Amino acid sequence: MNWIAGIGHKRTGILYMLSALLFFLVGGMEAMVMRAQLALPNLKVVTPQMYNQVFTMHGTTMIFLVVMPVLTGFSVYLIPLMIGASDMAFPRLNAFSFWLQLCGGLLLYLSFAAGGAPDAGWFSYAPLTERTYSPGPGLDYWALAILLLGASFVAAAINLVVTVVTLRAPGMTIKRLPLFVWMNLVNGLMILFALPSLVASLVMLLGDRLLHARFFDAAQGGSPLLWQHYFWIFGHPEVYIMIFPAFGMISEIIPVFSRKPIFGYRFVALSSVAIAFLSYGVWAHHMFAVALGRTFLSVFAAASMLIAVPTGVKVFSWTATLFGGSIRLTTSMLFAVAFLLEFTIGGLSGVAFATVPIDWQLTDTYFVVAHLHYVLFGGTVFALFAGVYYWFPKFTGHLLDETLGRWHFWLVVVGFNATFFVQHFLGLIGMPRRVYTYPDLPGWGALNLVSTIGAGILVFGIFVFVCNILVSFKFGAPAGNDPWNAWTLEWAASSPPAPGNFERVPPVKSRRPLWDLKHPDAPDWVHEGVV
Amino acid sequence: MRDRVRLGMALFLLTDAIFFFFLILAFIYFRDASLHTAALTLDLRVTATWTACLLTSSLSMWRAVASPRRRRLWLGVTITLGVVFFVGQGTEYLRILRDGIATTQGLFSTTFFTLAGVHGLHLLIGIVLLAILLMVGNSAATGVIAMYWYFVGVVWIAIFSVVYLWTFL
Numbered sequence: 216m217n218w219i220a221g222i223g224h225k226r227t228g229i230l231y232m233l234s235a236l237l238f239f240l241v242g243g244m245e246a247m248v249m250r251a252q253l254a255l256p257n258l259k260v261v262t263p264q265m266y267n268q269v270f271t272m273h274g275t276t277m278i279f280l281v282v283m284p285v286l287t288g289f290s291v292y293l294i295p296l297m298i299g300a301s302d303m304a305f306p307r308l309n310a311f312s313f314w315l316q317l318c319g320g321l322l323l324y325l326s327f328a329a330g331g332a333p334d335a336g337w338f339s340y341a342p343l344t345e346r347t348y349s350p351g352p353g354l355d356y357w358a359l360a361i362l363l364l365g366a367s368f369v370a371a372a373i374n375l376v377v378t379v380v381t382l383r384a385p386g387m388t389i390k391r392l393p394l395f396v397w398m399n400l401v402n403g404l405m406i407l408f409a410l411p412s413l414v415a416s417l418v419m420l421l422g423d424r425l426l427h428a429r430f431f432d433a434a435q436g437g438s439p440l441l442w443q444h445y446f447w448i449f450g451h452p453e454v455y456i457m458i459f460p461a462f463g464m465i466s467e468i469i470p471v472f473s474r475k476p477i478f479g480y481r482f483v484a485l486s487s488v489a490i491a492f493l494s495y496g497v498w499a500h501h502m503f504a505v506a507l508g509r510t511f512l513s514v515f516a517a518a519s520m521l522i523a524v525p526t527g528v529k530v531f532s533w534t535a536t537l538f539g540g541s542i543r544l545t546t547s548m549l550f551a552v553a554f555l556l557e558f559t560i561g562g563l564s565g566v567a568f569a570t571v572p573i574d575w576q577l578t579d580t581y582f583v584v585a586h587l588h589y590v591l592f593g594g595t596v597f598a599l600f601a602g603v604y605y606w607f608p609k610f611t612g613h614l615l616d617e618t619l620g621r622w623h624f625w626l627v628v629v630g631f632n633a634t635f636f637v638q639h640f641l642g643l644i645g646m647p648r649r650v651y652t653y654p655d656l657p658g659w660g661a662l663n664l665v666s667t668i669g670a671g672i673l674v675f676g677i678f679v680f681v682c683n684i685l686v687s688f689k690f691g692a693p694a695g696n697d698p699w700n701a702w703t704l705e706w707a708a709s710s711p712p713a714p715g716n717f718e719r720v721p722p723v724k725s726r727r728p729l730w731d732l733k734h735p736d737a738p739d740w741v742h743e744g745v746v
Numbered sequence: 747m748r749d750r751v752r753l754g755m756a757l758f759l760l761t762d763a764i765f766f767f768f769l770i771l772a773f774i775y776f777r778d779a780s781l782h783t784a785a786l787t788l789d790l791r792v793t794a795t796w797t798a799c800l801l802t803s804s805l806s807m808w809r810a811v812a813s814p815r816r817r818r819l820w821l822g823v824t825i826t827l828g829v830v831f832f833v834g835q836g837t838e839y840l841r842i843l844r845d846g847i848a849t850t851q852g853l854f855s856t857t858f859f860t861l862a863g864v865h866g867l868h869l870l871i872g873i874v875l876l877a878i879l880l881m882v883g884n885s886a887a888t889g890v891i892a893m894y895w896y897f898v899g900v901v902w903i904a905i906f907s908v909v910y911l912w913t914f915l
């Protein structure tokens with residue numbers, strides 16, 4: 216009962232994470248249905264209609280019910296601790312955001328019972344989404360559920376920004392905020408600027424479907440292109456919204472396990488601001504296949520390439536932090552280092568896409584699927600695994616098992632790369648994404664089979680991960696307050712933190728308050744402003 | 747605590763303003779195709795009257811914040827003016843629907859009624875908030891709800907300018 220009625224930030228954070236884990240397993244099963252259907256040419260594991268529903272639900276679930284909620288969960292759990300506060304600015308709104316999010320998820324899945332899930336892909340292009348072409352209730356459920364989820368994420372973002380602005384402990388200036396908090400602050404602002412165009416386009420879509428409006432129906436004077444513009448004005452910042460908190464996790468984990476402060480704190484923080492600004496000027500690179508005109512294409516291609524610069528600055532900072540550090544390869548750190556490699560591959564294929572002719576050749580092929588999974592799985596999910604191994608002791612008071620952790624790590628690395636690396640080649644030889652099945656062309660069957668086997672290994676890795684959580688929650692070694700000898704404030708609280716978090720917040724005189732406590736002879740604040 | 751709530755409301759209004767920006771942009775996007783119907787359908791004079799009521803209600807709202815002793819009086823005036831606008835414009839929308847020049851079958855009514863409907867919903871929420879404020883008498887919340895009420899007025903100025911003034915001037 217306390218779990219349902221409670222409003223503490225830690226409990227709400229855990230609920231966010233658990234619901235995201237549940238939907239992660241559901242979304243993973245949907246992915247396995249797709250991989251089974253594509254394992255060999257001309258298979259008929261599911262019907263074509265079911266296949267369309269499954270890939271739509273997979274994308275929508277992973278983005279709106281897994282990645283965004285789990286990142287929100289980490290931030291509402293950790294940010295009050297990291298800034299020395301006792302809770303979020305609006306605890307009741309915080310709990311409300313979670314339950315709204317869960318209801319949105321359940322509403323989306325009710326569509327299966329109501330006569331068919333949405334089947335127009337996660338970006339639901341018009342005019343396919345119009346009542347004429349999608350007469351079933353699936354897309355109504357999709358639009359309404361995402362409207363609820365959007366409201367939930369906006370409420371959570373407002374709460375988060377207000378918390379960081381108003382509830383910092385004395386001494387916790389903006390220049391001393393842990394980078395995880397920095398990234399989430401920028402992220403909260405990005406959500407507030409990006410979600411409205413999604414909400415507006417959903418309102419318009421629902422108008423079309425339910426009230427005979429004609430925003431997106433070209434046959435009646437509307438414009439399908441308007442949907443594409445509005446959706447991607449939300450959709451591209453959304454890509455960064457799904458990775459910024461993960462950047463924040465990496466920026467906490469790599470320094471602690473390298474025993475060095477982050478290299479270029481200011482560059483990591485300010486490059487996020489640069490990315491946030493740029494992300495609003497690149498949406499049309501999702502629309503290069505539309506005839507937009509040469510000037511238009513050039514501007515968006517240049518802006519998209521430009522984003523690689525601040526992103527590269529971050530990768531450089533993390534790598535430079537590793538350089539010369541005394542590295543401890545815990546499971547958490549393994550995932551963080553793997554993140555660097557996998558995310559860079561995804562970043563590089565992203566820059567390739569910014570080149571218009573390459574985009575024309577590869578858009579809507581499996582190369583896109585490979586690219587986005589390298590960023591979202593190899594990037595965000597790897598960082599999340601690193602984050603779970605790092606903060607699980609704080610959440611529960613128990614360490615996750617390192618032996619199971621290694622198994623988890625290697626199975627996921629092998630499985631992930633086997634699944635998605637070959638999809639680059641499938642895209643290059645011309646396999647379109649979102650096709651139900653394919654003819655027996657040279658190479659297609661073999662590459663798809665490798666991908667499906669890889670997905671099987673990946674599932675096994677996730678299974679080990681879930682087992683590790685269950686086993687360690689019950690039998691894991693006691694963690695103590697500060698198992699990693701870390702520097703940010705959350706490690707000064709007990710594990711799990713008591714209600715109210717701190718009896719007394721440690722003094723904050725630098726970016727590493729706990730380092731100062733542990734090393735009164737050589738505190739950071741002596742040379743603050745130099746590094 | 748007061749700063750916290752004010753900042754929270756300000757952030758919400760920021761994101762809401764962007765939402766309206768996109769709906770107004772959609773109206774402009776289809777403006778050429780719907781201008782003719784708009785000119786035939788809309789009644790500038792009637793809506794200008796109701797608009798004056800809504801703008802005046804921002805003034806009375808400001809008085810309710812500025813003079814705590816007459817708070818209930820000014821809140822009552824604000825609610826009355828809000829309801830007058832709501833009923834007045836609502837009657838206007840019903841007339842347009844009844845006239846049938848632009849029933850549900852046109853681009854003009856698509857963009858116009860989406861904007862008008864979303865603004866009307868905001869207004870209705872504002873009236874409910876003010877009514878609760880009048881009944882509960884929590885003066886601390888007055889300032890924050892006033893922010894929302896000013897916002898509803900400002901958004902209407904934008905809609906009135908783009909939809910009405912631009913069509914006729």
